[in-house]
Amino acid sequence: MSQTLVIYSTVDGQTKAICQKIKEINVQMGHDVTLVPLTEAKKMILNDFDKILIGASIRYGKHRAELYSFIDENYEVLASKVSGFFTVNVVARKPGKNTPETNPYMIKFLQLSSWRPRLLGVFAGKIDYPKYGFFDRFMIRFIMKVTKGPTDTKGTFEFTDWEQVNRFAEDFSKQ
Structure with missing residues (x-):
């Protein structure tokens, strides 16, 4: 072992x-x-x-x-x-x-x-928008918009x- x-x-x-x-x-x-x-x-x-x-x-x-x-x-x-x-x-x-x-x-x-x-x-x-603070939610949403990922800040998205x-x-x- x-x-x-x-x-x-x-x-x-x-x-x-x-x-x-x-x-x-x-x-x-x-x-x-x-x-x-x-x-x-x-x-x-x-x-x-x-x-x-x-x-x-x-x-x-x-x-x-x-x-x-x-x-x-x-x-x-x-x-x-x-x-x-x-x-x-x-x-x-x-x-x-x-x-x-x-x-x-x-x-x-x-x-x-x-x-x-x-x-x-x-x-x-995983993206867990509800868990993030304002800055992280804003930045991650921006990154997702640019990279064609999920942008619904009410959602959690596990990949x-x-x-x-x-x-x-x-x-x-x-x-």
Whole structure:
């Protein structure tokens, strides 16, 4: 049984929900899984784990700066482990933008980071207009209008392909 650490960096919670599903599947497949936010992972001894998976969301076109700091500070350990990384973004709702090779945020991540995880994934996120404050609701609606996405600020729109998440979780379990 491997000791697996699943770390998430999320703004609105969809990345955490995806990580919880990945944890559930990996536990079913016989792994011991610890799920923590990035802030808690900074305090952990990463060498205690056999496998490490990081999931991170995008907001306004960027992963959070603390994600890159964490990777830089723990590069040697991450590089020595079975590892995976996935990004969650609404751009991935579009065909041709939903794979590690075609998603602009994964491409940018790989340009900015020297870490090369064994497994990469891209998942479409969720827009939850009622949950946002005025500024975020306005900005996300504007971005959706430009990119031909949903603009009804009373609505919640989930784009995550949960079957894709399940396949990724199973693939990570087998690493």
